[in-house]
Amino acid sequence: MTKHYTELNESQLIESAIFKDFTSLRIFVRSVETGSFSEVARRIGVTPAMVSKRIAFVEKSIGQRLFNRDTRRLMVTEAGERLYDHCMRALKELDEAAEELSALKDEPSGCLRMTVPAMLGREFIAPKLPRLLVENPKLTLDVNFSMATIDLYAARVDLAVRIADSIDPGLIAVRLAPYRRVFCATPAYLEKRGVPNEPADLRAHNCLVTSGSTVNTRWPVLVDGQVTQVHIQGNFVADHGLAVRYACLEGLGIMMGARWMVEKDLQEGRLTEVLSDYLPHNRAVYAVLLNRSDESAKLKVGVDFLKRCFAEMN
Incomplete structure (x- = not known):
């Protein structure tokens, strides 16, 4: 015995293929509203045969006739009216969701x-x-x-x-x-401890380290076009670049820091750049x-x- 539309339970409706085919459901809704397969076909740019095929698929999926047809008009059945009411609510929700998502895409909110x-x-x-x-x-x-x-x-x-x-x-x-970096120190420190000429010379200097951005005991340097690591040591490590800059300005040692942070110090002579040929620019x-x-x-x-x-x- 054919199960009526009104007897289908919720799980059966969800499992039914038709309720995953929103195109067919929209064609069904437009057919109810216009009362004509030909008019629906004209509006969406397909043949009347295609519209009829979609409606037949919906009817077969739910096991109910949705329209009674004669040569002049479509008459919606009771099952068709009930399905129309459900479809209108569901498609309205989908259309509202699409509008909201479109607004998110079109305007920052x-x-x-x-x-x-x-x-x-x-x-x-x-x-x-x-x-x-x-x-x-x-x-x-x-x-x-x-x-x-x-x-x-x-x-x-x-x-x-x-x-x-x-x-x-x-x-x-x-x-x-x-993100350009720089090795630098005060002129007084360099006069006292000497100017490093190559990365290996850093091992003889007190190096001021910003933790978190690099390993505390190594600094990246550029040697023969390759980025490598030079082992360093020092008596000052901080997790904030400004603290390291202040220590450097006091003449405590050599720092490696962001150029933007010390650019004014370099321009005004408070700090002097060293090892400029060995700076990696990979960041x-x-x-x-x-x-x-x-x-x-x-x-x-x-x-x-x-x-x-x-x-x-x-």
Whole structure:
């Protein structure tokens, strides 16, 4: 005995192939509304035979006639009316979801969660964050300034700024700017301890180390076009570049740090660059994200914002 539409339970409906075929359901709805397969075919650009075939598939899937046909018009059956009511509610929800997702893609909105290195973020990003909100009034910001490398998946972070030689291939990275470094010390220190002429000479100097960005006992150097490591030692290690800079300015030793941080000191003679021919230039500032920036207006505006922040570093 054929099971009536009204007797189908929820699990049977879900398992039925027709309820996974939204195209056929939309054609059914338009057929009810227009009362004509030919008119539906004209509107969607297919043949009346194709529309009829779709309707036949729906009827076969649920085991009920949806229309009584004569030569002039379609008459919706009771089963057709009930299915129409359900389809209208379901398709309305899908259309509203599509509109919301389209709005997310077309206009930046929602919360943009970012994590940025503390010192770099304070210098290049923090002053410009208010303008980002002014330009994007539907956007909210949640920014973490930290030295830690946060797991973007676990922390639900949309966008991270990282200083690195390379980025995990499982993530999407946009190169924002080169991250140039410098070996330097005060003129007084170099006069007292001597100027290093090659990387091996660093072993005889007191080296001031920024932890977290490099191994505490090794510094990267460029020798014969290859990046290698030179072992160093010293009496000062800190996890903040400014603390190392202050120690260097006091004449305690040689530091390796970001050029942007000591550029003014170099220009005004407080610090002197050394070993410039041995500096590796393999590091860069990256915007790191989980998804492609062109799939979300929020991410796209975030990446574009970071590009502007670091434009002066190029």
